[in-house]
Amino acid sequence: MAKTKEKIKEDRHLKRFHYTVEHAIEKPFNWKQLWRLLVFLKPYSKNYLPASLLAMLVSTAVRLLVPILIGKVAIDIALANEDTTLLTYLVFGIAALYLVSYIGNVFRIKWVNILGQNVIYDLRQKLFSHVQRLSHRFFDQRSAGSILVRIMNDTNSLQELFTNGIINLIMDIITLTSIIIILLVLDVKLALAIMVIIPLMFYISTKLRRNIRRSWQDVRIQQSRMNSHLNESIQGIRITQSFSQEKENTEFFNGVNTDNFESWRVASKKSAMFRPMVELCNAIGTIILISYGAYLILLGEENGGIAIGTFVIFTFFLGMFWEPISRLGQMYNQLLMAMAASERIFEYLDEQPNVEEKTDAKELTEMDGHIEFERVQFSYDEERIALHEISLDIKAGQTIALVGHTGSGKSTIANLISRFYDPTKGAVKIDGHDLRDVKLDSLRQQISVVLQDTFIFSGTILENIRFGNPGATDEEVMEAAKVVGADEFIQRLANGYHTEVEERGNILSAGERQLLSFARALLADPRILILDEATASIDTETEVKIQLALKKLLKGRTAIIIAHRLSTIRESDNIFVLEQGKVLENGNHQELMQQKGEYYDLVKSQFQMLDAI
Missing domain, CATH: 1.20.1560.10 (ABC transporter type 1, transmembrane domain)
Structure with a gap:
């Protein structure tokens, strides 16, 4: 009935x-x-x-x-x-x-x-x-x-x-x-x-x-x-x-x-x-x-x-x-x-972190950025496995991309690198160190994450960019904003860098908030940079600026880019195609296009959608 x-x-x-x-x-x-x-x-x-x-x-x-x-x-x-x-x-x-x-x-x-x-x-x-x-x-x-x-x-x-x-x-x-x-x-x-x-x-x-x-x-x-x-x-x-x-x-x-x-x-x-x-x-x-x-x-x-x-x-x-x-x-x-x-x-x-820090954890003082996933399995609950014993080898300084349908495990990989969660099986390593053996602060201080829904705190533009590096000078903050192309819109605001943004940055557009998050990440000067759908909320014109900024932002850093818009990952050194927590194929753009596999179909379907529009 x-x-x-x-x-x-x-x-x-x-x-x-x-x-x-x-x-x-x-x-x-x-x-x-x-x-x-x-x-x-x-x-x-x-x-x-x-x-x-x-x-x-x-x-x-x-x-x-x-x-x-x-x-x-x-x-x-x-x-x-x-x-x-x-x-x-x-x-x-x-x-x-x-x-x-x-x-x-x-x-x-x-x-x-x-x-x-x-x-x-x-x-x-x-x-x-x-x-x-x-x-x-x-x-x-x-x-x-x-x-x-x-x-x-x-x-x-x-x-x-x-x-x-x-x-x-x-x-x-x-x-x-x-x-x-x-x-x-x-x-x-x-x-x-x-x-x-x-x-x-x-x-x-x-x-x-x-x-x-x-x-x-x-x-x-x-x-x-x-x-x-x-x-x-x-x-x-x-x-x-x-x-x-x-x-x-x-x-x-x-x-x-x-x-x-x-x-x-x-x-x-x-x-x-x-x-x-x-x-x-x-x-x-x-x-x-x-x-x-x-x-x-x-x-x-x-x-x-x-x-x-x-x-x-x-x-x-x-x-x-x-x-x-x-x-x-x-x-x-x-x-x-x-x-x-x-x-x-x-x-x-009395609640204890699921991600515990060992008493004898090592200080990760200098990081090259070599990331390894050794037969990593992970599940958010007992009923659903998010990653099925995947193995990845990301060399220091490489820019790699993770693509796949929603729920394929892309963001889970990013979360494991930052050690927001621990793998159910296997190990995640950086420069040969199992992340469970290093101090959390020393790890996360060298990793910056830029999300699709970036969070802007109440305060000034200057304070929001400086959040990733509290000791930075005003000149360093402004330089980071110029590099990512945020300086142009900031200067148009009533009080420039001293403009007070409302809760969650409501006075800014989605693209402007994203540019601020890029400036924040750049100012933090991380060894590893994770971009999780970071360009999804940006219009085409802004994306061009971002692509230019990314070349400076990614230089000398290990970068993991998660994107549905495949146009943003063409220049990646390696692209991993994921499906239901498994790696289906990997290679650079040209190699994957020649294979005419899952990646080829994703690119083709995306361009067909653009042509239809």
């Missing part, structure tokens, strides 16, 4: 939904992971952390001391004996203590904020640096939006934990422990009566923790999904508008946005249950204090009761007693959110 339009649209949405899903991690609370987070505090353990703890201890000590002074000194002594002098001294003393507490709190807040911001900075920096070193396979399997969420949103989720959470946690534990000890010392019976509700409260919070933790994990997943879709929509806005798919895109975003809203609503609802429970416990404790405390006062101290001052101290500490418990409940929620975010952060930090 044929599918309806609505069914087709629903299936397409479900498919898009499937590819953006990240699964929640179902694990018990991981104390080892919490310790990994706390390790980021180590660089500040000699300054901001102890200073914050000291300020916290001062303000906490004042809060605990004041109720005792009011109950025992002010009520039981000063008021009972009508000692106004003592009462006056006490008022000024308490005022001085509150001033000390205020100063302590000011410095505590200041220092913990500095501490928290430094930790988040370090964590985000480490995560970004680590992601930059991961292999291409990692980025093949994840959207840019989901990676963005990990680096930005998930690290931001830890900000509250490090700025307030840890210090407040210590403060609340000290406060709670101290209050319990003080109350037990003052009167064991009344203290135990008030605290009878504590086991029930902790049981309830323990029971809910799994659901709350899972809910906050789901929030992170939905945020990642929404960011992925936003990134995809913005990057593909021209295609969306070209096919008039704005409505469908909006409908899909509405679904993703709704899921994100619902995940937040559910997580917030579950988290909000803690405070009312604590308030209920507070109410029960207050009822016990008033009823049983009043009974003990009426009983009298001589009969095992308590004084009015003791009752007042209990009243003060009761409010202070449930406050840290309430905050500990909120802190637990915050900790659950932090654990959900940290799981995702450490998942990336």
Whole structure:
């Protein structure tokens, strides 16, 4: 039965939904992971952390001391004996203590904020640096939006934990422990009566923790999904508008946005249950204090009761007693959110590059550019083999071309030379060194790659060309642009080489962006140059300029040219014709044309297409 339009649209949405899903991690609370987070505090353990703890201890000590002074000194002594002098001294003393507490709190807040911001900075920096070193396979399997969420949103989720959470946690534990000890010392019976509700409260919070933790994990997943879709929509806005798919895109975003809203609503609802429970416990404790405390006062101290001052101290500490418990409940929620975010952060930090660098890897200081493929086999996944045990011998300084239909393995060969991937079998060697035995930086610094869809960074024209060689002077940048023929259009721009290009170089044409990539590659002065469909986006007039520039660019370098436009590879020293990951034939242009094989058919079909046009 044929599918309806609505069914087709629903299936397409479900498919898009499937590819953006990240699964929640179902694990018990991981104390080892919490310790990994706390390790980021180590660089500040000699300054901001102890200073914050000291300020916290001062303000906490004042809060605990004041109720005792009011109950025992002010009520039981000063008021009972009508000692106004003592009462006056006490008022000024308490005022001085509150001033000390205020100063302590000011410095505590200041220092913990500095501490928290430094930790988040370090964590985000480490995560970004680590992601930059991961292999291409990692980025093949994840959207840019989901990676963005990990680096930005998930690290931001830890900000509250490090700025307030840890210090407040210590403060609340000290406060709670101290209050319990003080109350037990003052009167064991009344203290135990008030605290009878504590086991029930902790049981309830323990029971809910799994659901709350899972809910906050789901929030992170939905945020990642929404960011992925936003990134995809913005990057593909021209295609969306070209096919008039704005409505469908909006409908899909509405679904993703709704899921994100619902995940937040559910997580917030579950988290909000803690405070009312604590308030209920507070109410029960207050009822016990008033009823049983009043009974003990009426009983009298001589009969095992308590004084009015003791009752007042209990009243003060009761409010202070449930406050840290309430905050500990909120802190637990915050900790659950932090654990959900940290799981995702450490998942990336624990990710190891598929292309690993050996500890004893050699520095490839000088490179001639002799490339060998020794029975290389490679597959991106288990089901499809991209290269079938191919062997290539590319002499230093040679210009070779790779031609063939889409999916024949041309770009895979280029990726293996740059060691973006490792071969499944066999070896790729440069100057006799297996690429798995050399340092990645020393290899890639001597290789430049020019792609069909060249990437232009935000910044000036000058900065974009200099990207391949940060130490180059302005004069060297301009000379490289002149050599490849980019200087002409650059000079026509409003600010010349200092013109700011927009994101991805949108103010430039495809051909102009390609010329900049050639200038960038030339300035890097590589020993090996890879041109992957580098002239595909260039018009015929620009291609003539490029061909002239290539003669200078390729001189003295080993070059691998991947091209569908066969007119660009006629001068190559050797041409390898690929089909389904195998080398069908190789030779220079004249030799292959004489063989009248696959290459001959490709050239013939291309010229027939031009004649038809």
